[in-house]
Amino acid sequence: MGDIDYQSLRLPYRPAAPDAPSHYPIIVVGAGPVGMSMALDMSRHGHPVLLLDDDDKLSVGSRAICFAKRTLDVWDRMGVGDRMVRKGISWNVGRLYFRNEEVWNFNLLPEPGHRRPAFINLQQYYCEGYLYEQCEADPNIELRWKNKVVGVQQDGHTAVLTVETPDGHHTLTTDWLIACDGARSPIRKMLGQEAHGQVFRDRFLIADVKLQADFPTERWFWFDPPFHPNQSVLLHSQPDGVWRIDFQLGWDADPAEEVKPEKVLPRIRALLGKDVDVQLEWVSVYTFACERMDSFRHQRVLFAGDAAHRVSPFGARGANSGVQDVDNLAWKLSLVMQGLAPESLLDTYCEEREAAADENIRNSTRSTDFITPKSETSLMFRNAVLRLAKHHDFARRLVNSGRLSVATFYTNSSLNTPDVDDFAPALPLGAVAPDAPVSQDGHTIWWLSKVGDQFLLAFFCKNALPDAALMEQVVNPGFHSLPLRCILVIPPELEGDIKPGIEYVVDHDGILASRYDTRDGACYLFRPDQHIAARWRHPDAGSIARALDRATSTQQEVSPCHT
Numbered sequence: 062m063g064d065i066d067y068q069s070l071r072l073p074y075r076p077a078a079p080d081a082p083s084h085y086p087i088i089v090v091g092a093g094p095v096g097m098s099m100a101l102d103m104s105r106h107g108h109p110v111l112l113l114d115d116d117d118k119l120s121v122g123s124r125a126i127c128f129a130k131r132t133l134d135v136w137d138r139m140g141v142g143d144r145m146v147r148k149g150i151s152w153n154v155g156r157l158y159f160r161n162e163e164v165w166n167f168n169l170l171p172e173p174g175h176r177r178p179a180f181i182n183l184q185q186y187y188c189e190g191y192l193y194e195q196c197e198a199d200p201n202i203e204l205r206w207k208n209k210v211v212g213v214q215q216d217g218h219t220a221v222l223t224v225e226t227p228d229g230h231h232t233l234t235t236d237w238l239i240a241c242d243g244a245r246s247p248i249r250k251m252l253g254q255e256a257h258g259q260v261f262r263d264r265f266l267i268a269d270v271k272l273q274a275d276f277p278t279e280r281w282f283w284f285d286p287p288f289h290p291n292q293s294v295l296l297h298s299q300p301d302g303v304w305r306i307d308f309q310l311g312w313d314a315d316p317a318e319e320v321k322p323e324k325v326l327p328r329i330r331a332l333l334g335k336d337v338d339v340q341l342e343w344v345s346v347y348t349f350a351c352e353r354m355d356s357f358r359h360q361r362v363l364f365a366g367d368a369a370h371r372v373s374p375f376g377a378r379g380a381n382s383g384v385q386d387v388d389n390l391a392w393k394l395s396l397v398m399q400g401l402a403p404e405s406l407l408d409t410y411c412e413e414r415e416a417a418a419d420e421n422i423r424n425s426t427r428s429t430d431f432i433t434p435k436s437e438t439s440l441m442f443r444n445a446v447l448r449l450a451k452h453h454d455f456a457r458r459l460v461n462s463g464r465l466s467v468a469t470f471y472t473n474s475s476l477n478t479p480d481v482d483d484f485a486p487a488l489p490l491g492a493v494a495p496d497a498p499v500s501q502d503g504h505t506i507w508w509l510s511k512v513g514d515q516f517l518l519a520f521f522c523k524n525a526l527p528d529a530a531l532m533e534q535v536v537n538p539g540f541h542s543l544p545l546r547c548i549l550v551i552p553p554e555l556e557g558d559i560k561p562g563i564e565y566v567v568d569h570d571g572i573l574a575s576r577y578d579t580r581d582g583a584c585y586l587f588r589p590d591q592h593i594a595a596r597w598r599h600p601d602a603g604s605i606a607r608a609l610d611r612a613t614s615t616q617q618e619v620s621p622c623h624t
Contacts, residue, residue: 068186075206077231083234088111088239090241091243095365095367095386100202102391107395122342123185123269125185128180128183129179131384131467133177138514139195151278157284161287164447165457175497176509180377220237241364241365243366246368248362256354258352261429264310267345269344280297293307306329320344351422352371353422363390375464382418382466389414392514413469416471472489476611487578490595501565509591511566515544516587518587547564
């Protein structure tokens, strides 16, 4: 499929059919990257979704452009990862400058044996376009554009929505309302809720420019450069020859003036050279904030993405953390809706993702404070760090031009079963499953393609296959009320010992054995979102069953997060 001009695309308003139901099990509000990802994820779990948006177009301007490996892994499970990576620009090298000289550079190239790069740069309108087309092709998803939610009420069992359309108002009810309606979240206001945090007294000019220049696809960050003194500048590339440039302006800058071409172009030419051919694609001025709601759940309404939390863009933590919200929430909501887990499982969405939001806010705030010091002392410290970074490794660890987004590990989650055996601390409980190449049926595949969507019990075999009686017990459909897949991870020499009907993959290079610390064998229980819930050196059926109960809140108390 060729590229579409997603910025000018007008999406069809379709009146609800006369016989359309007035009640839906799930309604998602907000068709941005987070809302569409939520709809796709719930559909993959077998649930029909109504997706409402008050607009009839996708995002204008690149907006979020930096998508992390974890987000790409999640989108792979939704069927859109390949398109994102094919169109996006993978980048690894970042360079940091202080005034007129480079003081440090870094390489984000991950260790070998991962399917996806550390990051891609891709304009948000492409991201939304690909997600939209995937939603349109999904028979479980109904999209309604120009449907504005103007009222929300709850009766304890359902949420009641008043929806405004070009044809008038109507009422819908839903068992579960997922609010993905952005940083200003009208639904949050309708429920009388607020987001609390810090608004930074600074402004940044963000410009997309098309260049006729042969620059490397790297991330360049300047502190106090001669072409923009006492401020900071960021430059990195996007597809189609478009480059993102961020100029720190200061709190006193006039946003209406700063977006005018006669103000923007001289700044760009001061950076790139007066002879560079520049075409402005999109310009905006932003004030950044780090804040979140006190609770992400309010009875039958759950909040995700910017509606629940937002951060300054340094580190690419906004859209990436929103997709991780979806990854955490969808499987839990699905089990609750199927009656396979108690409603208290949804409270662990709050437990885990509120902690993740705090982590992102903490890192984003530190980045913003380093980039825009608010006192003479802070400025002196930052500049001293930058001078030392050119020659000293300890100082490089203090440089902070945006700690880039990585997956949150749920190491303190109440859903984890504590280790009873010794495992290497580099891969803690609650971590995201590391990827690696393996083979199955003679074909090379990626390990993460086998992990996710339901609970998975993986036996990592070192010198022998696991106990046959235990295997027979756990693969029996009557072992537990939860669907449970089992798979063996074996070295090549054990392949001839596998009985027919047993699923297995071959770890030819021993990469999985190394990453999962299987020095004398191991068994791992993975959650449907690919996080590690439990592990053992010598598992038994009772321990596995109890871990499944714990991972679904069936046998423990979780502090309620709803009001």
